[in-house]
Amino acid sequence: MNIIRTNKNKECKLKLLSSKSWKCIFIISTLTIALFYGVKVYISSTDYGSKLVGVINKVQNEKSITFNKNNIYEYGVKGIFEDINKRYKLPEKLYISNDLNIKFEKDGTIIYFEAFIYGKDKNEKEKTYLIYYDKNKSKDIKLILNGIANSDYSNDKLLDPLFETDKLISIKDTVSNWNENEFGILYKGKVNWESYRDGIVLINKTGEKIPLNLFNGKLVGYPVSIYVPGKEQITPVRYNLLTDSYWFKYLNTDEEDISNEIQQEWNVVEGNNGTKDEFYLYDGIRYKLNVDDKASGSFFYSLHKTNDSGNNWFVINEDPFNGAVGETYGIYFIDENIGFIGVSRNGGCEGELYRTEDGGKSFSKIEFEEKTVILDNGTSITPFDYPSIPYEKDGKHYVNIGQGADGDYNGNSSLIYSSNDKGVTWEYIE
Template identity: 80%
Template sequence: MEFVTSPIILILYWILCYELTDLCMYGRYNNNIYIFIICLVFLIFMAIFYIIRINRNKERKLKLLNSKSWKCISLIIIFTMTLFYGVKIYKSATNYGGKLAWVIKRVKSEKNVDFNKDNIYKYGVKGIFEDINKKYKLPGKLYISNDFSIKFEKGGTITYFETFIYGKDKNGKEKTYLIYYDKNKSKDIKLILNGVVNSDYSNDKLLDPLFETVELISIKDTVSNWNENEFALLYKGKVNWESYRNGIVLINKKGEEIPLNLFGDKLVGYPVSIYVPEKEEITPVRYNLLTDSYWFEYLDTDEEDLSNEIQQEWNVIEGSSSTKDEFYLYDGIRYKLNVEDKAAGSFFYSLYKTKDNGNNWFAINENPFDGAVGEAYGIYFIDENIGFIGVSRNGGCEGELYRTEDGGKSFSKVEFEEKSVTLDNGTSIMPFDYPGIPYEKDGKLYVNIEQGADGDYNGNSSLIYSSNDKGRNWKCIE
């Protein structure tokens, strides 16, 4: 009891509480830590001193400051200081009330990941995420918040990267990841979870085009043309190049280069730029992968003026449509819809196929829809058996998707589970009635169900459906 009633101890305890609270609130390490340690050491020393003194004087009653009134006052002082500063420390640790709250958040959210696949030549960009996936399961569909910047050495070793990505897990819960790596500071990838991001989930910010493009190009061959020791990669998502074409290289899904002069005034794509940092005189190489229609967009000021030669070159891009009525599959195999007749806004179509890249065509089905339909707006084949054709009706207000699994000899309408929404006035409507053309990703098929020309629900929003059985059955995923 004599220990806690000593005025020296009370003063030391007050200084200790004050410095600890100040440290928790403001985190001024250099200003507080030394005084805090000195007081703590002195307090421990005094405690040891009093313990030794009490043990040596077991039979003798200590008289120093032993009155009952001083004991009560001392206990009240200690209790008051503990309560007062305890509340302050608690506030500094909650609701971002002080530095301690940020330290706690960082400890809870900041994680380290072993970085083993650190050679961009060997593992590409996917190696970064494969290492992260070993410890933390990332969503299958990822988006970038701003950009993805990577620096690497001449031998391909990654020295730095930084990005902020987000996505939804299998339960539909949003996950965010601030990813940072600096070889000069740590051997591990720094991962900060559950940050705040402007998550609009726009296809403009998809990360998949980056992965696919890097897999098709040779970064090592690209940088071998520059006599430098450090290089960089930059990806920002979708970019509209307008008339600026310096350094742009168009490639198809075979990695083959497509002549740039075949395209018009506007070029919209997902470029992956390889460049030399701080060397503006060296023109970056900007790879644009021509792939699924929602990744790459070609716009021309007057599309009807395209020559037959340009049209033929555009047709050889694997897996893309030159027009809404024609599709290139692979190895010279193409499909097209011919308009045989037209009446009252409806069309009679026939389906043709070529195996020699258009030199000879033959009819697969002279009446694939068993009569007149609306206007076809797209055609897509997975292989020589399974394919899809989209048809709009009522002036584009609604659409239908047809599927074949016998190479186009017969088609059946694809049925989707209808989703209704309730308006503010209580009315129930089903606005999603215009299926787009399917696209393939990671062994699955996806299709966007949009609103037709008359749709205006929720900013003309859409739904996404997926299929695991090549389009026979579909399930709404978001």
């Protein structure tokens, strides 16, 4: 009896245990299945949501613009931005985030470009534009709005220098020298060339070329490079514009001040065509003035020359100013015989211009026709006493005669003299 009861109790316990196990297994299985398919449904829904957001963003921010001004010879670089500006008003001052790269065919047809630009609208709200064009993929410019730019608004990245330079150069004439079918234009903003000079072409605000050998120090600017894609052996032509435009003053690291060094060299190029103490002529020939002695603000110089780009120097004249003292403010040679040196006197209040026609072995002071000015009170003065270093234009040489550090007559105005005989005689113009 006891045995039978015991067996029944065991059988009941086993049935109870078996029932609980199956319930657990059922619950776990159900949860596993629900979790598995729930995750799949979630992933599917979120993936769809992401795609939907992407589609919405694309519709809102990606635009297509008809590209009409697609010939670089006819419309220049600015033609790209003029087409964009018809549909979307661009900020007046634009900046480039990385660089602008354009490729075009031999007939000037643009086949590719890309750039990321930004600026602020009239309400000081930032606007960004990723612009892209590939002729093989679409006839339209692709424009993506409302991106995230590294918008530090540094003047190093201004686009205005590109537009101004583009107006003054002939891209067609430049590439005509290369027997290729495809060409490129690259603009990165401000560049410091240090000692590198290959392919650099200096131009002034009228498009005239300026001899590169006038710059013996650092050269900073906003070059526009024209090159042949995939042909590194062909040196690009790098146009570097020197101008009086607002952006030129930002060539200094300190963007609030004009760089004294660059500005001095710019003044030299525009007005004097020489450098302060050294002049590059051609084929490795240079001249320089060495300070041999200095006392109480007075300098004593000797003139040196090199024929091998500075490897060896020799003295031409141990005393070019015949014992006179002062401080030079420029040197310029027309050729290996005729040259000029300017000397400042009395703390910069007056200057003198010396000329040589024997390669610097001897110098003589140039005498200019003196101009007298009558003031309102009847006093006679001769304020124009500071001649610049001569510069050449259209086959003539010119000199501006200013007033020195102590001059203030008529807004510190100056006179202009010209010479048809390389500085032997000078005629007053205005």
